[in-house]
Amino acid sequence: ETGVTQSPTHLIKTRGQQVTLRCSSQSGHNTVSWYQQALGQGPQFIFQYYREEENGRGNFPPRFSGLQFPNYSSELNVNALELDDSALYLCASSLGGRGQMDAFFGQGTRLTVV
Amino acid sequence: KNQVEQSPQSLIILEGKNCTLQCNYTVSPFSNLRWYKQDTGRGPVSLTIMTFSENTKSNGRYTATLDADTKQSSLHITASQLSDSASYICVVSLNAGNNRKLIWGLGTSLAVNP
Numbered sequence: 181e182t183g184v185t186q187s188p189t190h191l192i193k194t195r196g197q198q199v200t201l202r203c204s205s206q207s208g209h210n211t212v213s214w215y216q217q218a219l220g221q222g223p224q225f226i227f228q229y230y231r232e233e234e235n236g237r238g239n240f241p242p243r244f245s246g247l248q249f250p251n252y253s254s255e256l257n258v259n260a261l262e263l264d265d266s267a268l269y270l271c272a273s274s275l276g277g278r279g280q281m282d283a284f285f286g287q288g289t290r291l292t293v294v
Numbered sequence: 295k296n297q298v299e300q301s302p303q304s305l306i307i308l309e310g311k312n313c314t315l316q317c318n319y320t321v322s323p324f325s326n327l328r329w330y331k332q333d334t335g336r337g338p339v340s341l342t343i344m345t346f347s348e349n350t351k352s353n354g355r356y357t358a359t360l361d362a363d364t365k366q367s368s369l370h371i372t373a374s375q376l377s378d379s380a381s382y383i384c385v386v387s388l389n390a391g392n393n394r395k396l397i398w399g400l401g402t403s404l405a406v407n408p
Binding site: 271 | 330335336337338339340383395396398399400401
């Protein structure tokens with residue numbers, strides 16, 4: 181167990197809908213990163229939040245947005261869902277603005293868009 | 295171009311045997327290299343993390359090596375178990391100032407058969 185919790189574990193949405201995924205970071209960690217992992221592919225970096233501010237973003241459109249709360253938990257919001265958004269969404273927490281050092285991953289949220 | 299390449303792409307071994315997975319990278323400036331184990335549909339679990347000055351690091355039956363001169367790393371699994379069946383991913387952290395970035399390999403899919 182890494183102490184990083186994601187919810188829900190599985191989700192089915194219809195194309196065009198909106199979805200919110202949640203992540204509780206490991207105790208003591210102030211940085212959360214989100215990744216999208218398509219089947220058979222490596223994780224793709226979406227964005228990172230450090231102390232409630234976005235601190236880096238990958239090559240994803242603006243309909244992918246996020247939020248980090250004072251307790252350092254985080255949300256990933258995806259608007260206008262497309263079929264290609266179907267993937268495993270991973271949240272990783274770490275300490276410090278360095279972001280990726282000692283990152284611990286949650287179990288992921290499997291999103292299916294139909 | 296920052297890249298991480300892993301070999302072999304897939305591997306099948308018998309329970310109790312040893313195996314070695316390879317990782318070559320062209321990432322600069324280098325921050326650290328880590329090996330993750332990922333079960334299908336689950337979040338990656340960190341096995342080892344090594345900085346520039348570390349040549350080897352062990353975690354139980356897993357031993358990782360790093361040659362920073364040749365930019366190569368290996369993950370050696372000793373006395374394999376059925377539960378070792380998973381994808382093993384090599385990840386190199388790029389030191390991009392305040393926003394370190396992870397460069398992911400595509401992983402080696404390991405199957406341990408009885």
